[in-house]
Amino acid sequence: MSATSVGGDQYTLTEEQRDFRDVIRQLVSQRIAPRAAEIDATGEFPHDIAKLLAEQDLLGLPFDERHGGTGTGALMLCVAIEEIAKACASSSLILAVHDLGTLPIRLAGSAAMQDRVLPRYASGEWLAAFALSEPDAGSDAGGMRTNAVRRGDTWVLNGTKNWITNAGVAAAYIVFAVTDRSVSYSRGITAFLVEADRPGFAVAKLEHKMGMRGSPTGQLTFDDVELTDDDVIGTPGEGFKIAMRTLDHSRLGIAAQALGIAQGATDYAAAYARERTAFGKPINELQGIQFKLADMETRCAAGRELLYAAAARADRHAPDLGKYSAMAKLFCSDAAMDVTVEAVQVLGGYGYVTEYPVERMMRDAKLTQIYEGTNEIQRLVIGRSLR
Incomplete structure (x- = not known):
């Protein structure tokens, strides 16, 4: 269901993609739009909408078929996010962050890690999150203080992350930490997969926001969280x-x-x-x-x-x-x-x-x-x- 390309830079939606878009539009009209005002007013994460997106295979949009996804590509994913956002931006963020919070694994994770976790994301069993920003490091990744130190066969993670979407509802977090301060941040940061049930991990607080109120944004803390090499995404030092x-x-x-x-x-x-x-x-x-x-x-x-x-x-x-x-x-x-x-x-x-x-x-x-x-x-x- 990929886009039709003409002349290298041109595109259009295939008939199958247009049909899929129409199905999403109907779903949004009947099930999501009626909930939008309430989601905003209560500021609560819409677990029912997340379940609906999973049941309708929309949470499978970012993933290849071999991992249980739809294999329909970036264009179809954008079409789906756009259609949901017309009615409820908070609900559309569930799908957008599902893409963001799994991309590091899809781009750089080992085959074993991909096979282990991506089907759980594609089915909607797991929700995703991406933890890069910190209290003193937003646009400037060089200010990152969260660190992971090697101790024997384990990595020990300590630090704080801020402004993390899906805080408290994600099953696992992609966390970036400094692992070598002797080199530049472009070569001294490593990406880790941190499951929410790891001892030492906590959601310290949730923010009260002007908008996107149905999507939780919070601060994460890591206190001597132990990880293994199986939790490293890519290789050490490639995180940036x-x-x-x-x-x-x-x-x-x-x-x-x-x-x-x-x-x-x-x-x-x-x-x-x-x-x-x-x-x-x-x-x-x-x-x-x-x-x-x-x-x-x-x-x-x-x-x-x-x-x-x-x-x-x-x-x-x-x-x-x-x-x-x-x-x-x-x-x-x-x-x-x-x-x-x-x-x-x-x-x-x-x-x-x-x-x-x-x-x-x-x-x-x-x-x-x-x-x-x-x-x-x-x-x-x-x-x-x-x-």
């Missing part, structure tokens, strides 16, 4: 490279989420403008509103073209994926923020109250400009590719 390769791919999921938020807000505002009357006619006949909606729809369409082109590059293992994924994340997240602000404006006072979804969409959109690499970092990635 693995993290950067992971983010080159996983940014696509956040771009898809941002695009879904933007399109959902545009669709809602357009529908509202057809029904709301002012000065004796529907407000979508007023040029001021028409121009807003036109710009909103154009931003969504442009973002989709860039995202799908980047996802097709991921499916073809194109060497310029990093630049294109950064551009897609940058453009789609900025579009999501701009579009949702305008959606609130189209609804006026109604847009500012929780009875209508666009204020939630605006709050959710902001995070897409921050996580998986801030948009300032995306501009650095793009700029460096042009040197």
Whole structure:
């Protein structure tokens, strides 16, 4: 079910992919959209939605068929995240983080590790998490303090990680730690798979957030957590490279989420403008509103073209994926923020109250400009590719 490519850079969805998208749309309309406001209001992780995504094989989207996944590639994964995010960004993050939190294993894990754990992720038995950021090390990985020291046949892990999505609900965490301070961080960091039941591991706190409230974000602590070589992803010292390769791919999921938020807000505002009357006619006949909606729809369409082109590059293992994924994340997240602000404006006072979804969409959109690499970092990635 891969994308059809023409001329190297062009793409389209196959008929099978379009059919799959329609199935997802129906699922979102019937099962996820009705839960979106409640998920945001309670701030609780929607275990029922995670179970639903597993039952419908959507949690299998990131994985190859040999590990129990759908084997449908990055483009189909982005389509699914986009469709879910149109209704509920928190629910779409379940799938996006499932991709992020397993990519290091898929990219660099041993065959034994992949065979051992990926089927558990693909079935939905395990939820994933990715632990790179720290209290003093966000965009700057060189400030990492979490460390793992070799003691005999084991590694002993100590430290703290911040801003970790799925904290408290993930079955295992991909954790990056300094293992050699005598070399640069690009060669002295190692990636580990840390299962949640390991002694010494704890979720120290959960954050209270402006948006994405149904997705838990928290601080993790590691106090003499013992690991073995079987828990090392790739080889010692390769962790930074693995993290950067992971983010080159996983940014696509956040771009898809941002695009879904933007399109959902545009669709809602357009529908509202057809029904709301002012000065004796529907407000979508007023040029001021028409121009807003036109710009909103154009931003969504442009973002989709860039995202799908980047996802097709991921499916073809194109060497310029990093630049294109950064551009897609940058453009789609900025579009999501701009579009949702305008959606609130189209609804006026109604847009500012929780009875209508666009204020939630605006709050959710902001995070897409921050996580998986801030948009300032995306501009650095793009700029460096042009040197």
